[in-house]
Amino acid sequence: MAVVLSVKQTGEDNLGFESHELSNGHPEATNEDLEYGNSCSRGVYFIQQSVYGAYKKNKNTVWIGIYIFLTLLYFLYFGYAMYYELDGEPSWRLLICTILAVILIVLNILWYVYDEQITNAYKKIVGSKTGSDGCSKAALIIGVTIFIVVYVIVDVAIDYPQNLIAVVGQALYIILFYIFSTNPAKVRWHPVFWGFALQYVFAIIILRWYYGYQAFKWLGDRVAEFLAYADEGAKFLFGDVFEEHFFAFKVLSIVVFFYSFISMMYYLGVMQALIRVIAYHILNTEAPLLIKPFLSEMTKSELHAVMTGGFATIAGSVLGAFMSFGKQKSPKLAVKIFTAWKNHRNIVEAASAGATSSIKMVAGIAVNVLAFLSILKMVNATLTWFGERAGVEGVTFQFICSYVLYPVAFFMGTETVDCRKVAELIGIKTFINEFVAYLSLSEIIANKVKLANYTTFYNETGDWFWDKGNIILKQTNETLNGGILSEKSTVIATYALCGFSNIGSMGILLGGLGALAPSKRGVLPKIVVRAVVSGTVACFLTACIAGLLFKDY
Known part of the structure; x- marks a missing residue:
């Protein structure tokens, strides 16, 4: 009973x-x-x-015991896995990831225990004004300058003298921005120098050092492998043929998946630990949400710097979407993940909240691409109509940009034959948005693969021809719209387009920062145009370094 x-x-x-x-x-x-x-x-x-x-x-003691127990279990597994097999990429991946995780955990523990001491020591080093430290800093600057100059002469000027045009481009941008700055006398050259120096160091490691290039290529492959998991959800929702609607079902699905994953990582504390170790001294400038308490007290120049940083970078979720357009050899050097951490009760809620928070981003991307592609088509039809009335054919927005922005593409080191095409992409990115530009670039990348397959299959490299910027394949009667770009020009375009700086983004950033700092709403519109120009040129300067140090393996 x-x-x-x-x-x-x-x-x-x-x-x-x-x-x-x-x-x-x-x-x-x-x-x-x-x-x-x-x-x-x-x-x-x-x-x-x-x-x-x-x-x-005894809550803390209990969880410490649980963590120790789980750690011991993992290392028992790790030891057996290394004993079982230590050969091939999967085993090396496990070894490297374990070492990095241990380093990350140890550094965070040290930071947790000695946070105040480390912070004070850092401030003393950075803020030191003593004569000996000044001499040390000057010697370091001179040493880095000599290293970069010698490297460029030996490894670029001798083997790839045509790449030096990118140095001229960098110099032109710096001179022009110095002349037209609000107050040239107040330009701080110290951060300018170290900004360029760090870019050169990273570029040398990634683009000119074979092992550095292979390491970042491996990392890019792993990221692409990770993002491919989004296909499973898209396949369940939209069926096996979801890639036929590539942008709507493939690209935007990655954004949702990425948001959800990052939200889980924030809940687990992984992102906080990573940011704290890698960028402890710039944590307060990582995203406007993190510096919200300081926005209302910032000067006009400081707000300009924040806005420029926003325009010159992209969100992590957007990077995932860009990667789906076509895998590139060169990884992005600066990525801004703007998903803010929230207090969730468990990891399932964190995953759900992350996916839900992506709705606005996904909808914004979708409607903007739809609207701007439609507007671009309308503008091109109008320009073509006006051109035909005067007996001129083929006048489009891209056609105009290909000439107006030709010098921009040329001084980044783009191959001469590709300058007009890269200038078109820059124009689309600046006046429309970066998504539309990357869609066009992805088509060009796909065209190169199609042309290679075509010439291999028919074994006749001369059985195709150019026609008004497009490639015609005679045997299959197929048109490759937009033609192709060289590998060097593709890499330069990838960097030049990788930013949030476009006309439409001005409204987005004004709305976002205005909501975070209502007292500055009167100031922001006065500097937003200069900020978007600065963000655009920041992307161009990165592309210049890529053009200077590019080496086709």
Whole structure:
């Protein structure tokens, strides 16, 4: 005979019970049954409260023990895995990731224990004004300058003298921006120098050092492998042919997946640990959300710097979408992940909240691409109509940009034959948006693959020809719209387009920063145009370095 009992809280430690109908249909329980049930329930409740009380008193110790136990279990697995097989990429991946994770955990523990001491030491080093430190800084600057100059002469000027045009481009941008700056006398050359120096160092490691290039290529392959998991959700929702609607179902699905994953990483504390170790000294400038308390106190120049940083970089979720357009050899050097961490009750809620928060981003991307592609088509039809009235054919927005922005593409080191095409892409990115530009670039990348397959299959490299910027394949009567770009020009275009700086983004950034700092709404519109120009040229300067140090393996 089973009795269903419900517990009524009558006080902090007193329980009341009421009986319900028996499971076998009898209307009530006997006194003996109730006494037995009361005794068992009180016993269970007492045990629960005792265990919970002990847990609350020793919560930290319990979790430290759990973490230690899980860590030991992992290292037992790791040791056996290394013993079982230490050959091939998967084993090396496990080894490298484990080493990096251990380093990350140790550094965060040290930072947690000695946070104040490390912060004070850092401030002393950075803010030191003593003569000896000044001499050390000057010597370091001179040493880095000599290294970069010698490297460029030996490794670029001798083997790839045509790449030096990118140095001229860098010099032109710096001179022009210095002349037209609000107050040239207040330009701080120290951060300018180190900004370029760091870019050169990273570029040398990635583009000219074989092992550095292979390491970042491996990392890019792993990221592409990770993002491909989004296909499973897209396939379930939209069917096996979801890639036929590439942008809507393939690209935007990656954004949703990435948001959800990052939200989980924030819940687990992984992102905070990573950011703290890698960029502790720039944590407050990582995203406007993180510097919200300081925005209202910032000067106009400081707000300009924040806006320029926003225009010159992209979000991590957007990077994932860009990678789906076509895998590139050169990874992005600066990525801004703007998803803010929130306090979630568990990891499932974090994943769900991350996916839900992507709705606005996905909708914004979708409607903007739809709108701007339609507007571009309308503008091109209008320009073509006006051109034909004067006897000129083929006048389009891209055609105009290909001439107006030709010098921009040329001084980044783009191959001469590709300058007009890269100038078109820059124009689309600046006046439309970066998504439309990357869509066009992805088509050009795909064209190169199609042309290679075509010439291999027919074994006749001369069986195709150019026609008004497009390639015609004679055997298959197929047109490759937009033609192709050289590998060098493709890499330069990838960097030049990789930013949030376009006309439409001005409204987005004004709205976002205006909401975070209402007191600055009158100032922001006055500097937004200069900020978008600065962000655009920041991307161009990165492309210049890529053009200077590019080496086709």
